Amino acid sequence: xxxxxxxxxxxxxxxxxxxxxxxxxRESPALAHDLNALEETxxxxxxxxxxxxxxxxxxxxxxxxxxxxxRDRSVILEEAGRSFLAPLAMNCAPPDQPNMINLLTDxxxxxxxxxxxxxxxxxxxxxxAMTEPEPGAGSDPSMLQTVAERRPGGWSISGRKWFIxxxxxxxxxxxxxxxxxxxxxxxxxxxxxGYRVVRNIASIDGFQIGGHGEIELHxxxxxxDAVLGEVGQGFAYAQIRLEPAxxxxxxxxxxxxxxxxxxxxxxxxxxxSFGQPLAQLQQVQAMVADSHIDLHAARLMTWHAAAxxxxxxxxxxxxxxxxxFVSEAVGRVADRAAQIMGALxxxxxxxxxxxxxxxxxxxxxxxxxxxxxxxxxxxxxxxSRAP
Ligand SMILES: Cc1cc2nc3c(=O)[nH]c(=O)nc-3n(C[C@H](O)[C@H](O)[C@H](O)COP(=O)(O)OP(=O)(O)OC[C@H]3O[C@@H](n4cnc5c(N)ncnc54)[C@H](O)[C@@H]3O)c2cc1C
Numbered sequence: 001x002x003x004x005x006x007x008x009x010x011x012x013x014x015x016x017x018x019x020x021x022x023x024x025x026r027e028s029p030a031l032a033h034d035l036n037a038l039e040e041t042x043x044x045x046x047x048x049x050x051x052x053x054x055x056x057x058x059x060x061x062x063x064x065x066x067x068x069x070x071r072d073r074s075v076i077l078e079e080a081g082r083s084f085l086a087p088l089a090m091n092c093a094p095p096d097q098p099n100m101i102n103l104l105t106d107x108x109x110x111x112x113x114x115x116x117x118x119x120x121x122x123x124x125x126x127x128x129a130m131t132e133p134e135p136g137a138g139s140d141p142s143m144l145q146t147v148a149e150r151r152p153g154g155w156s157i158s159g160r161k162w163f164i165x166x167x168x169x170x171x172x173x174x175x176x177x178x179x180x181x182x183x184x185x186x187x188x189x190x191x192x193x194g195y196r197v198v199r200n201i202a203s204i205d206g207f208q209i210g211g212h213g214e215i216e217l218h219x220x221x222x223x224x225d226a227v228l229g230e231v232g233q234g235f236a237y238a239q240i241r242l243e244p245a246x247x248x249x250x251x252x253x254x255x256x257x258x259x260x261x262x263x264x265x266x267x268x269x270x271x272x273s274f275g276q277p278l279a280q281l282q283q284v285q286a287m288v289a290d291s292h293i294d295l296h297a298a299r300l301m302t303w304h305a306a307a308x309x310x311x312x313x314x315x316x317x318x319x320x321x322x323x324x325f326v327s328e329a330v331g332r333v334a335d336r337a338a339q340i341m342g343a344l345x346x347x348x349x350x351x352x353x354x355x356x357x358x359x360x361x362x363x364x365x366x367x368x369x370x371x372x373x374x375x376x377x378x379x380x381x382x383x384s385r386a387p
Pocket of ligand 1: 095128129130131137138139140162163164165166203205212361364365366367368370371374
């Protein structure tokens with residue numbers, strides 16, 4: 001129905017093998033919060049993903065990737081997303097994945113050679129720095145406090161960013177700063193003397209390569225060639241990355257939540273209570289059934305948006321609906337999986353608790369559910385959209 005390519009079944013099988021044989025066996029609770037070990041493991045797995053022909057599913061072939069359509073990608077990213085590590089290994093994890101979109105779409109040829117080429121080869125990492133501590137930009141980007149002022153030959157950027165995924169050890173950051181009336185994205189090298197990662201912010205999730213950093217920019221001078229695309233277009237470029245970024249997140253997290261439910265189903269079959277396997281208890285069955293309903297709806301919504309992207313159609317409206325529904329659905333699925341598994345589901349002896357923790361912030365980043373709902377409803381009334 002959604003028009004997948006002929007090469008998809010074999011590729012999916014290869015990703016499944018890679019996830020089961022290479023990625024999942026290397027997962028461990030210790031790795032979830034050890035940034036150095038996570039970096040090392042990612043490099044090791046990246047070489048294996050390349051050997052297996054699985055590297056860069058979303059990257060164009062000219063940049064060393066598989067050049068998959070959005071529809072094929074939705075299946076492959078879900079498969080890879082079952083594991084915390086496989087998307088990193090295949091270089092289709094955020095923030096590098098959406099940063100590559102920005103560099104591909106808006107970067108100059110020189111910027112693409114300098115920043116995109118090593119990023120696409122998996123030799124460097126990057127981060128995207130938009131959010132700021134109070135009173136700066138969060139849900140409302142127009143509250144941006146970081147300022148870039150013109151200087152001879154370039155710009156001086158000052159401000160503070162936080163929750164910047166991947167910041168620790170990133171080679172460069174895409175920094176959103178106010179320039180006059182609008183905002184501009186600047187490519188800032190991490191070794192710029194005015195740029196400093198102040199700390200890694202310990203957060204609810206794990207397995208984030210480069211953590212979630214707090215960054216200080218103090219009179220950080222960059223040349224005119226550091227401007228990504230055009231001055232004043234920063235918010236528009238941020239939007240360009242956000243729709244595909246959200247959809248890719250949905251794909252990976254559908255895989256992760258499915259894995260949590262698979263583990264819960266196995267547990268329910270082998271574990272008994274009061275003389276019956278949990279799988280025969282109606283309340284457990286209801287949790288399993290509701291999770292399958294959630295995942296089925298999540299997949300269909302994601303695949304539909306992917307098909308629209310392949311047809312070069314706008315997903316402005318769908319993107320918000322998919323993001324709200326999928327982020328909440330995968331959270332419900334992971335929560336039920338943990339519930340079915342009892343104490344084991346609360347522990348680090350099984351990956352379900354970390355999956356649950358990973359799903360929670362997805363309702364906040366890439367636009368909080370409440371924000372998407374209010375934007376959706378406003379559009380509905382403004383355009384008199386029929387339900
Ligand atoms: C794990 C994680 C990773 C992240 N990675 C990055 C990154 O790489 N780069 C980056 O720039 N940022 C990143 N962020 C930050 C993220 O983009 C922001 O948290 C998000 O935009 C919300 O901003 P805020 O935290 O300031 O919340 P606030 O703006 O303070 O909002 C708080 C809450 O208020 C409610 N709310 C806000 N506005 C509205 C509204 N209009 N209508 C109804 N309710 C509303 C919502 O419930 C919202 O959750 C990350 C965050 C997390 C948790």
